[in-house]
Amino acid sequence: MGHGGHHDATASGADDVLNQLAEAMSGLGSSELQDVLQRVLAGGAVGVDPFMRTPPPSRRRPRRLDVVAYRVRIDLKGTKPPLWRRLQVASDLFLDDFHDVVQAAFGWTDSHLHRFGCGPEYYSHDTEYYLCPFDVEEGETGVPEDQVRLDEVLVEIGDKLFYSYDFGDDWQHTIKLEAVVCHEESAPRVICTAGRRPGPAEDCGGVYGYEMTRHRSSTFPSRSPSSSTPSGPETANNDCAG
Numbered sequence: 001m002g003h004g005g006h007h008d009a010t011a012s013g014a015d016d017v018l019n020q021l022a023e024a025m026s027g028l029g030s031s032e033l034q035d036v037l038q039r040v041l042a043g044g045a046v047g048v049d050p051f052m053r054t055p056p057p058s059r060r061r062p063r064r065l066d067v068v069a070y071r072v073r074i075d076l077k078g079t080k081p082p083l084w085r086r087l088q089v090a091s092d093l094f095l096d097d098f099h100d101v102v103q104a105a106f107g108w109t110d111s112h113l114h115r116f117g118c119g120p121e122y123y124s125h126d127t128e129y130y131l132c133p134f135d136v137e138e139g140e141t142g143v144p145e146d147q148v149r150l151d152e153v154l155v156e157i158g159d160k161l162f163y164s165y166d167f168g169d170d171w172q173h174t175i176k177l178e179a180v181v182c183h184e185e186s187a188p189r190v191i192c193t194a195g196r197r198p199g200p201a202e203d204c205g206g207v208y209g210y211e212m213t214r215h216r217s218s219t220f221p222s223r224s225p226s227s228s229t230p231s232g233p234e235t236a237n238n239d240c241a242g
Helices: 003-025 030-042 095-106 133-137 206-219
Strands: 068-076 083-090 114-118 128-131 160-165 171-182 190-196
Touching (some): 068 095, 095 114, 095 160, 095 171, 095 190, 128 133
Antiparallel strands (some): 068 083, 068 171, 114 128
């Protein structure tokens, strides 16, 4: 039997077991249901967290033997018009160092937790996560970010990597590989070449709070003398000047 047939048979068997279990439990009272639940939990493996996420297959690919320059565009999801930065970075950067790069490019202050993800979307059972030190210590499912290089997760033109910052405001960054070019040894390992719109303030309430703040500032411009410094929607952070 092929892999597909084996998977279908397994899924069908699981459905049959669930249906039988549902029929058997349909006539039980609340106290009896609690007793069944306690026995099921007691029968589980010792030290296994039933809520632990099952690790997905690894999405990391072999590291390059040579160092090249990656041109990547990073978009802040949900912003209209799009808030983005274009960077040129060395392909052998580890993700903990790339985290610092993203923070500087958008003007973040590294005041919150963050996490990288490689998969179809950031929130997906098929996404492999690359964890900051705090999440590693907490036992979250994933790979420590300081063990993963950029060229393991961005390989082909069009590949995407996700970066989440501040799990409360939920800033979702999409990192897309646009080009692979030669890297001169004398060239900077990181440079920001372009961008659009100022980076958000910390704790402003996410994309909605950012857009509301930008709308209010453009509708009611400040009249103080200090407001003469250009800060229009086309101006990126000073960190992105290169």
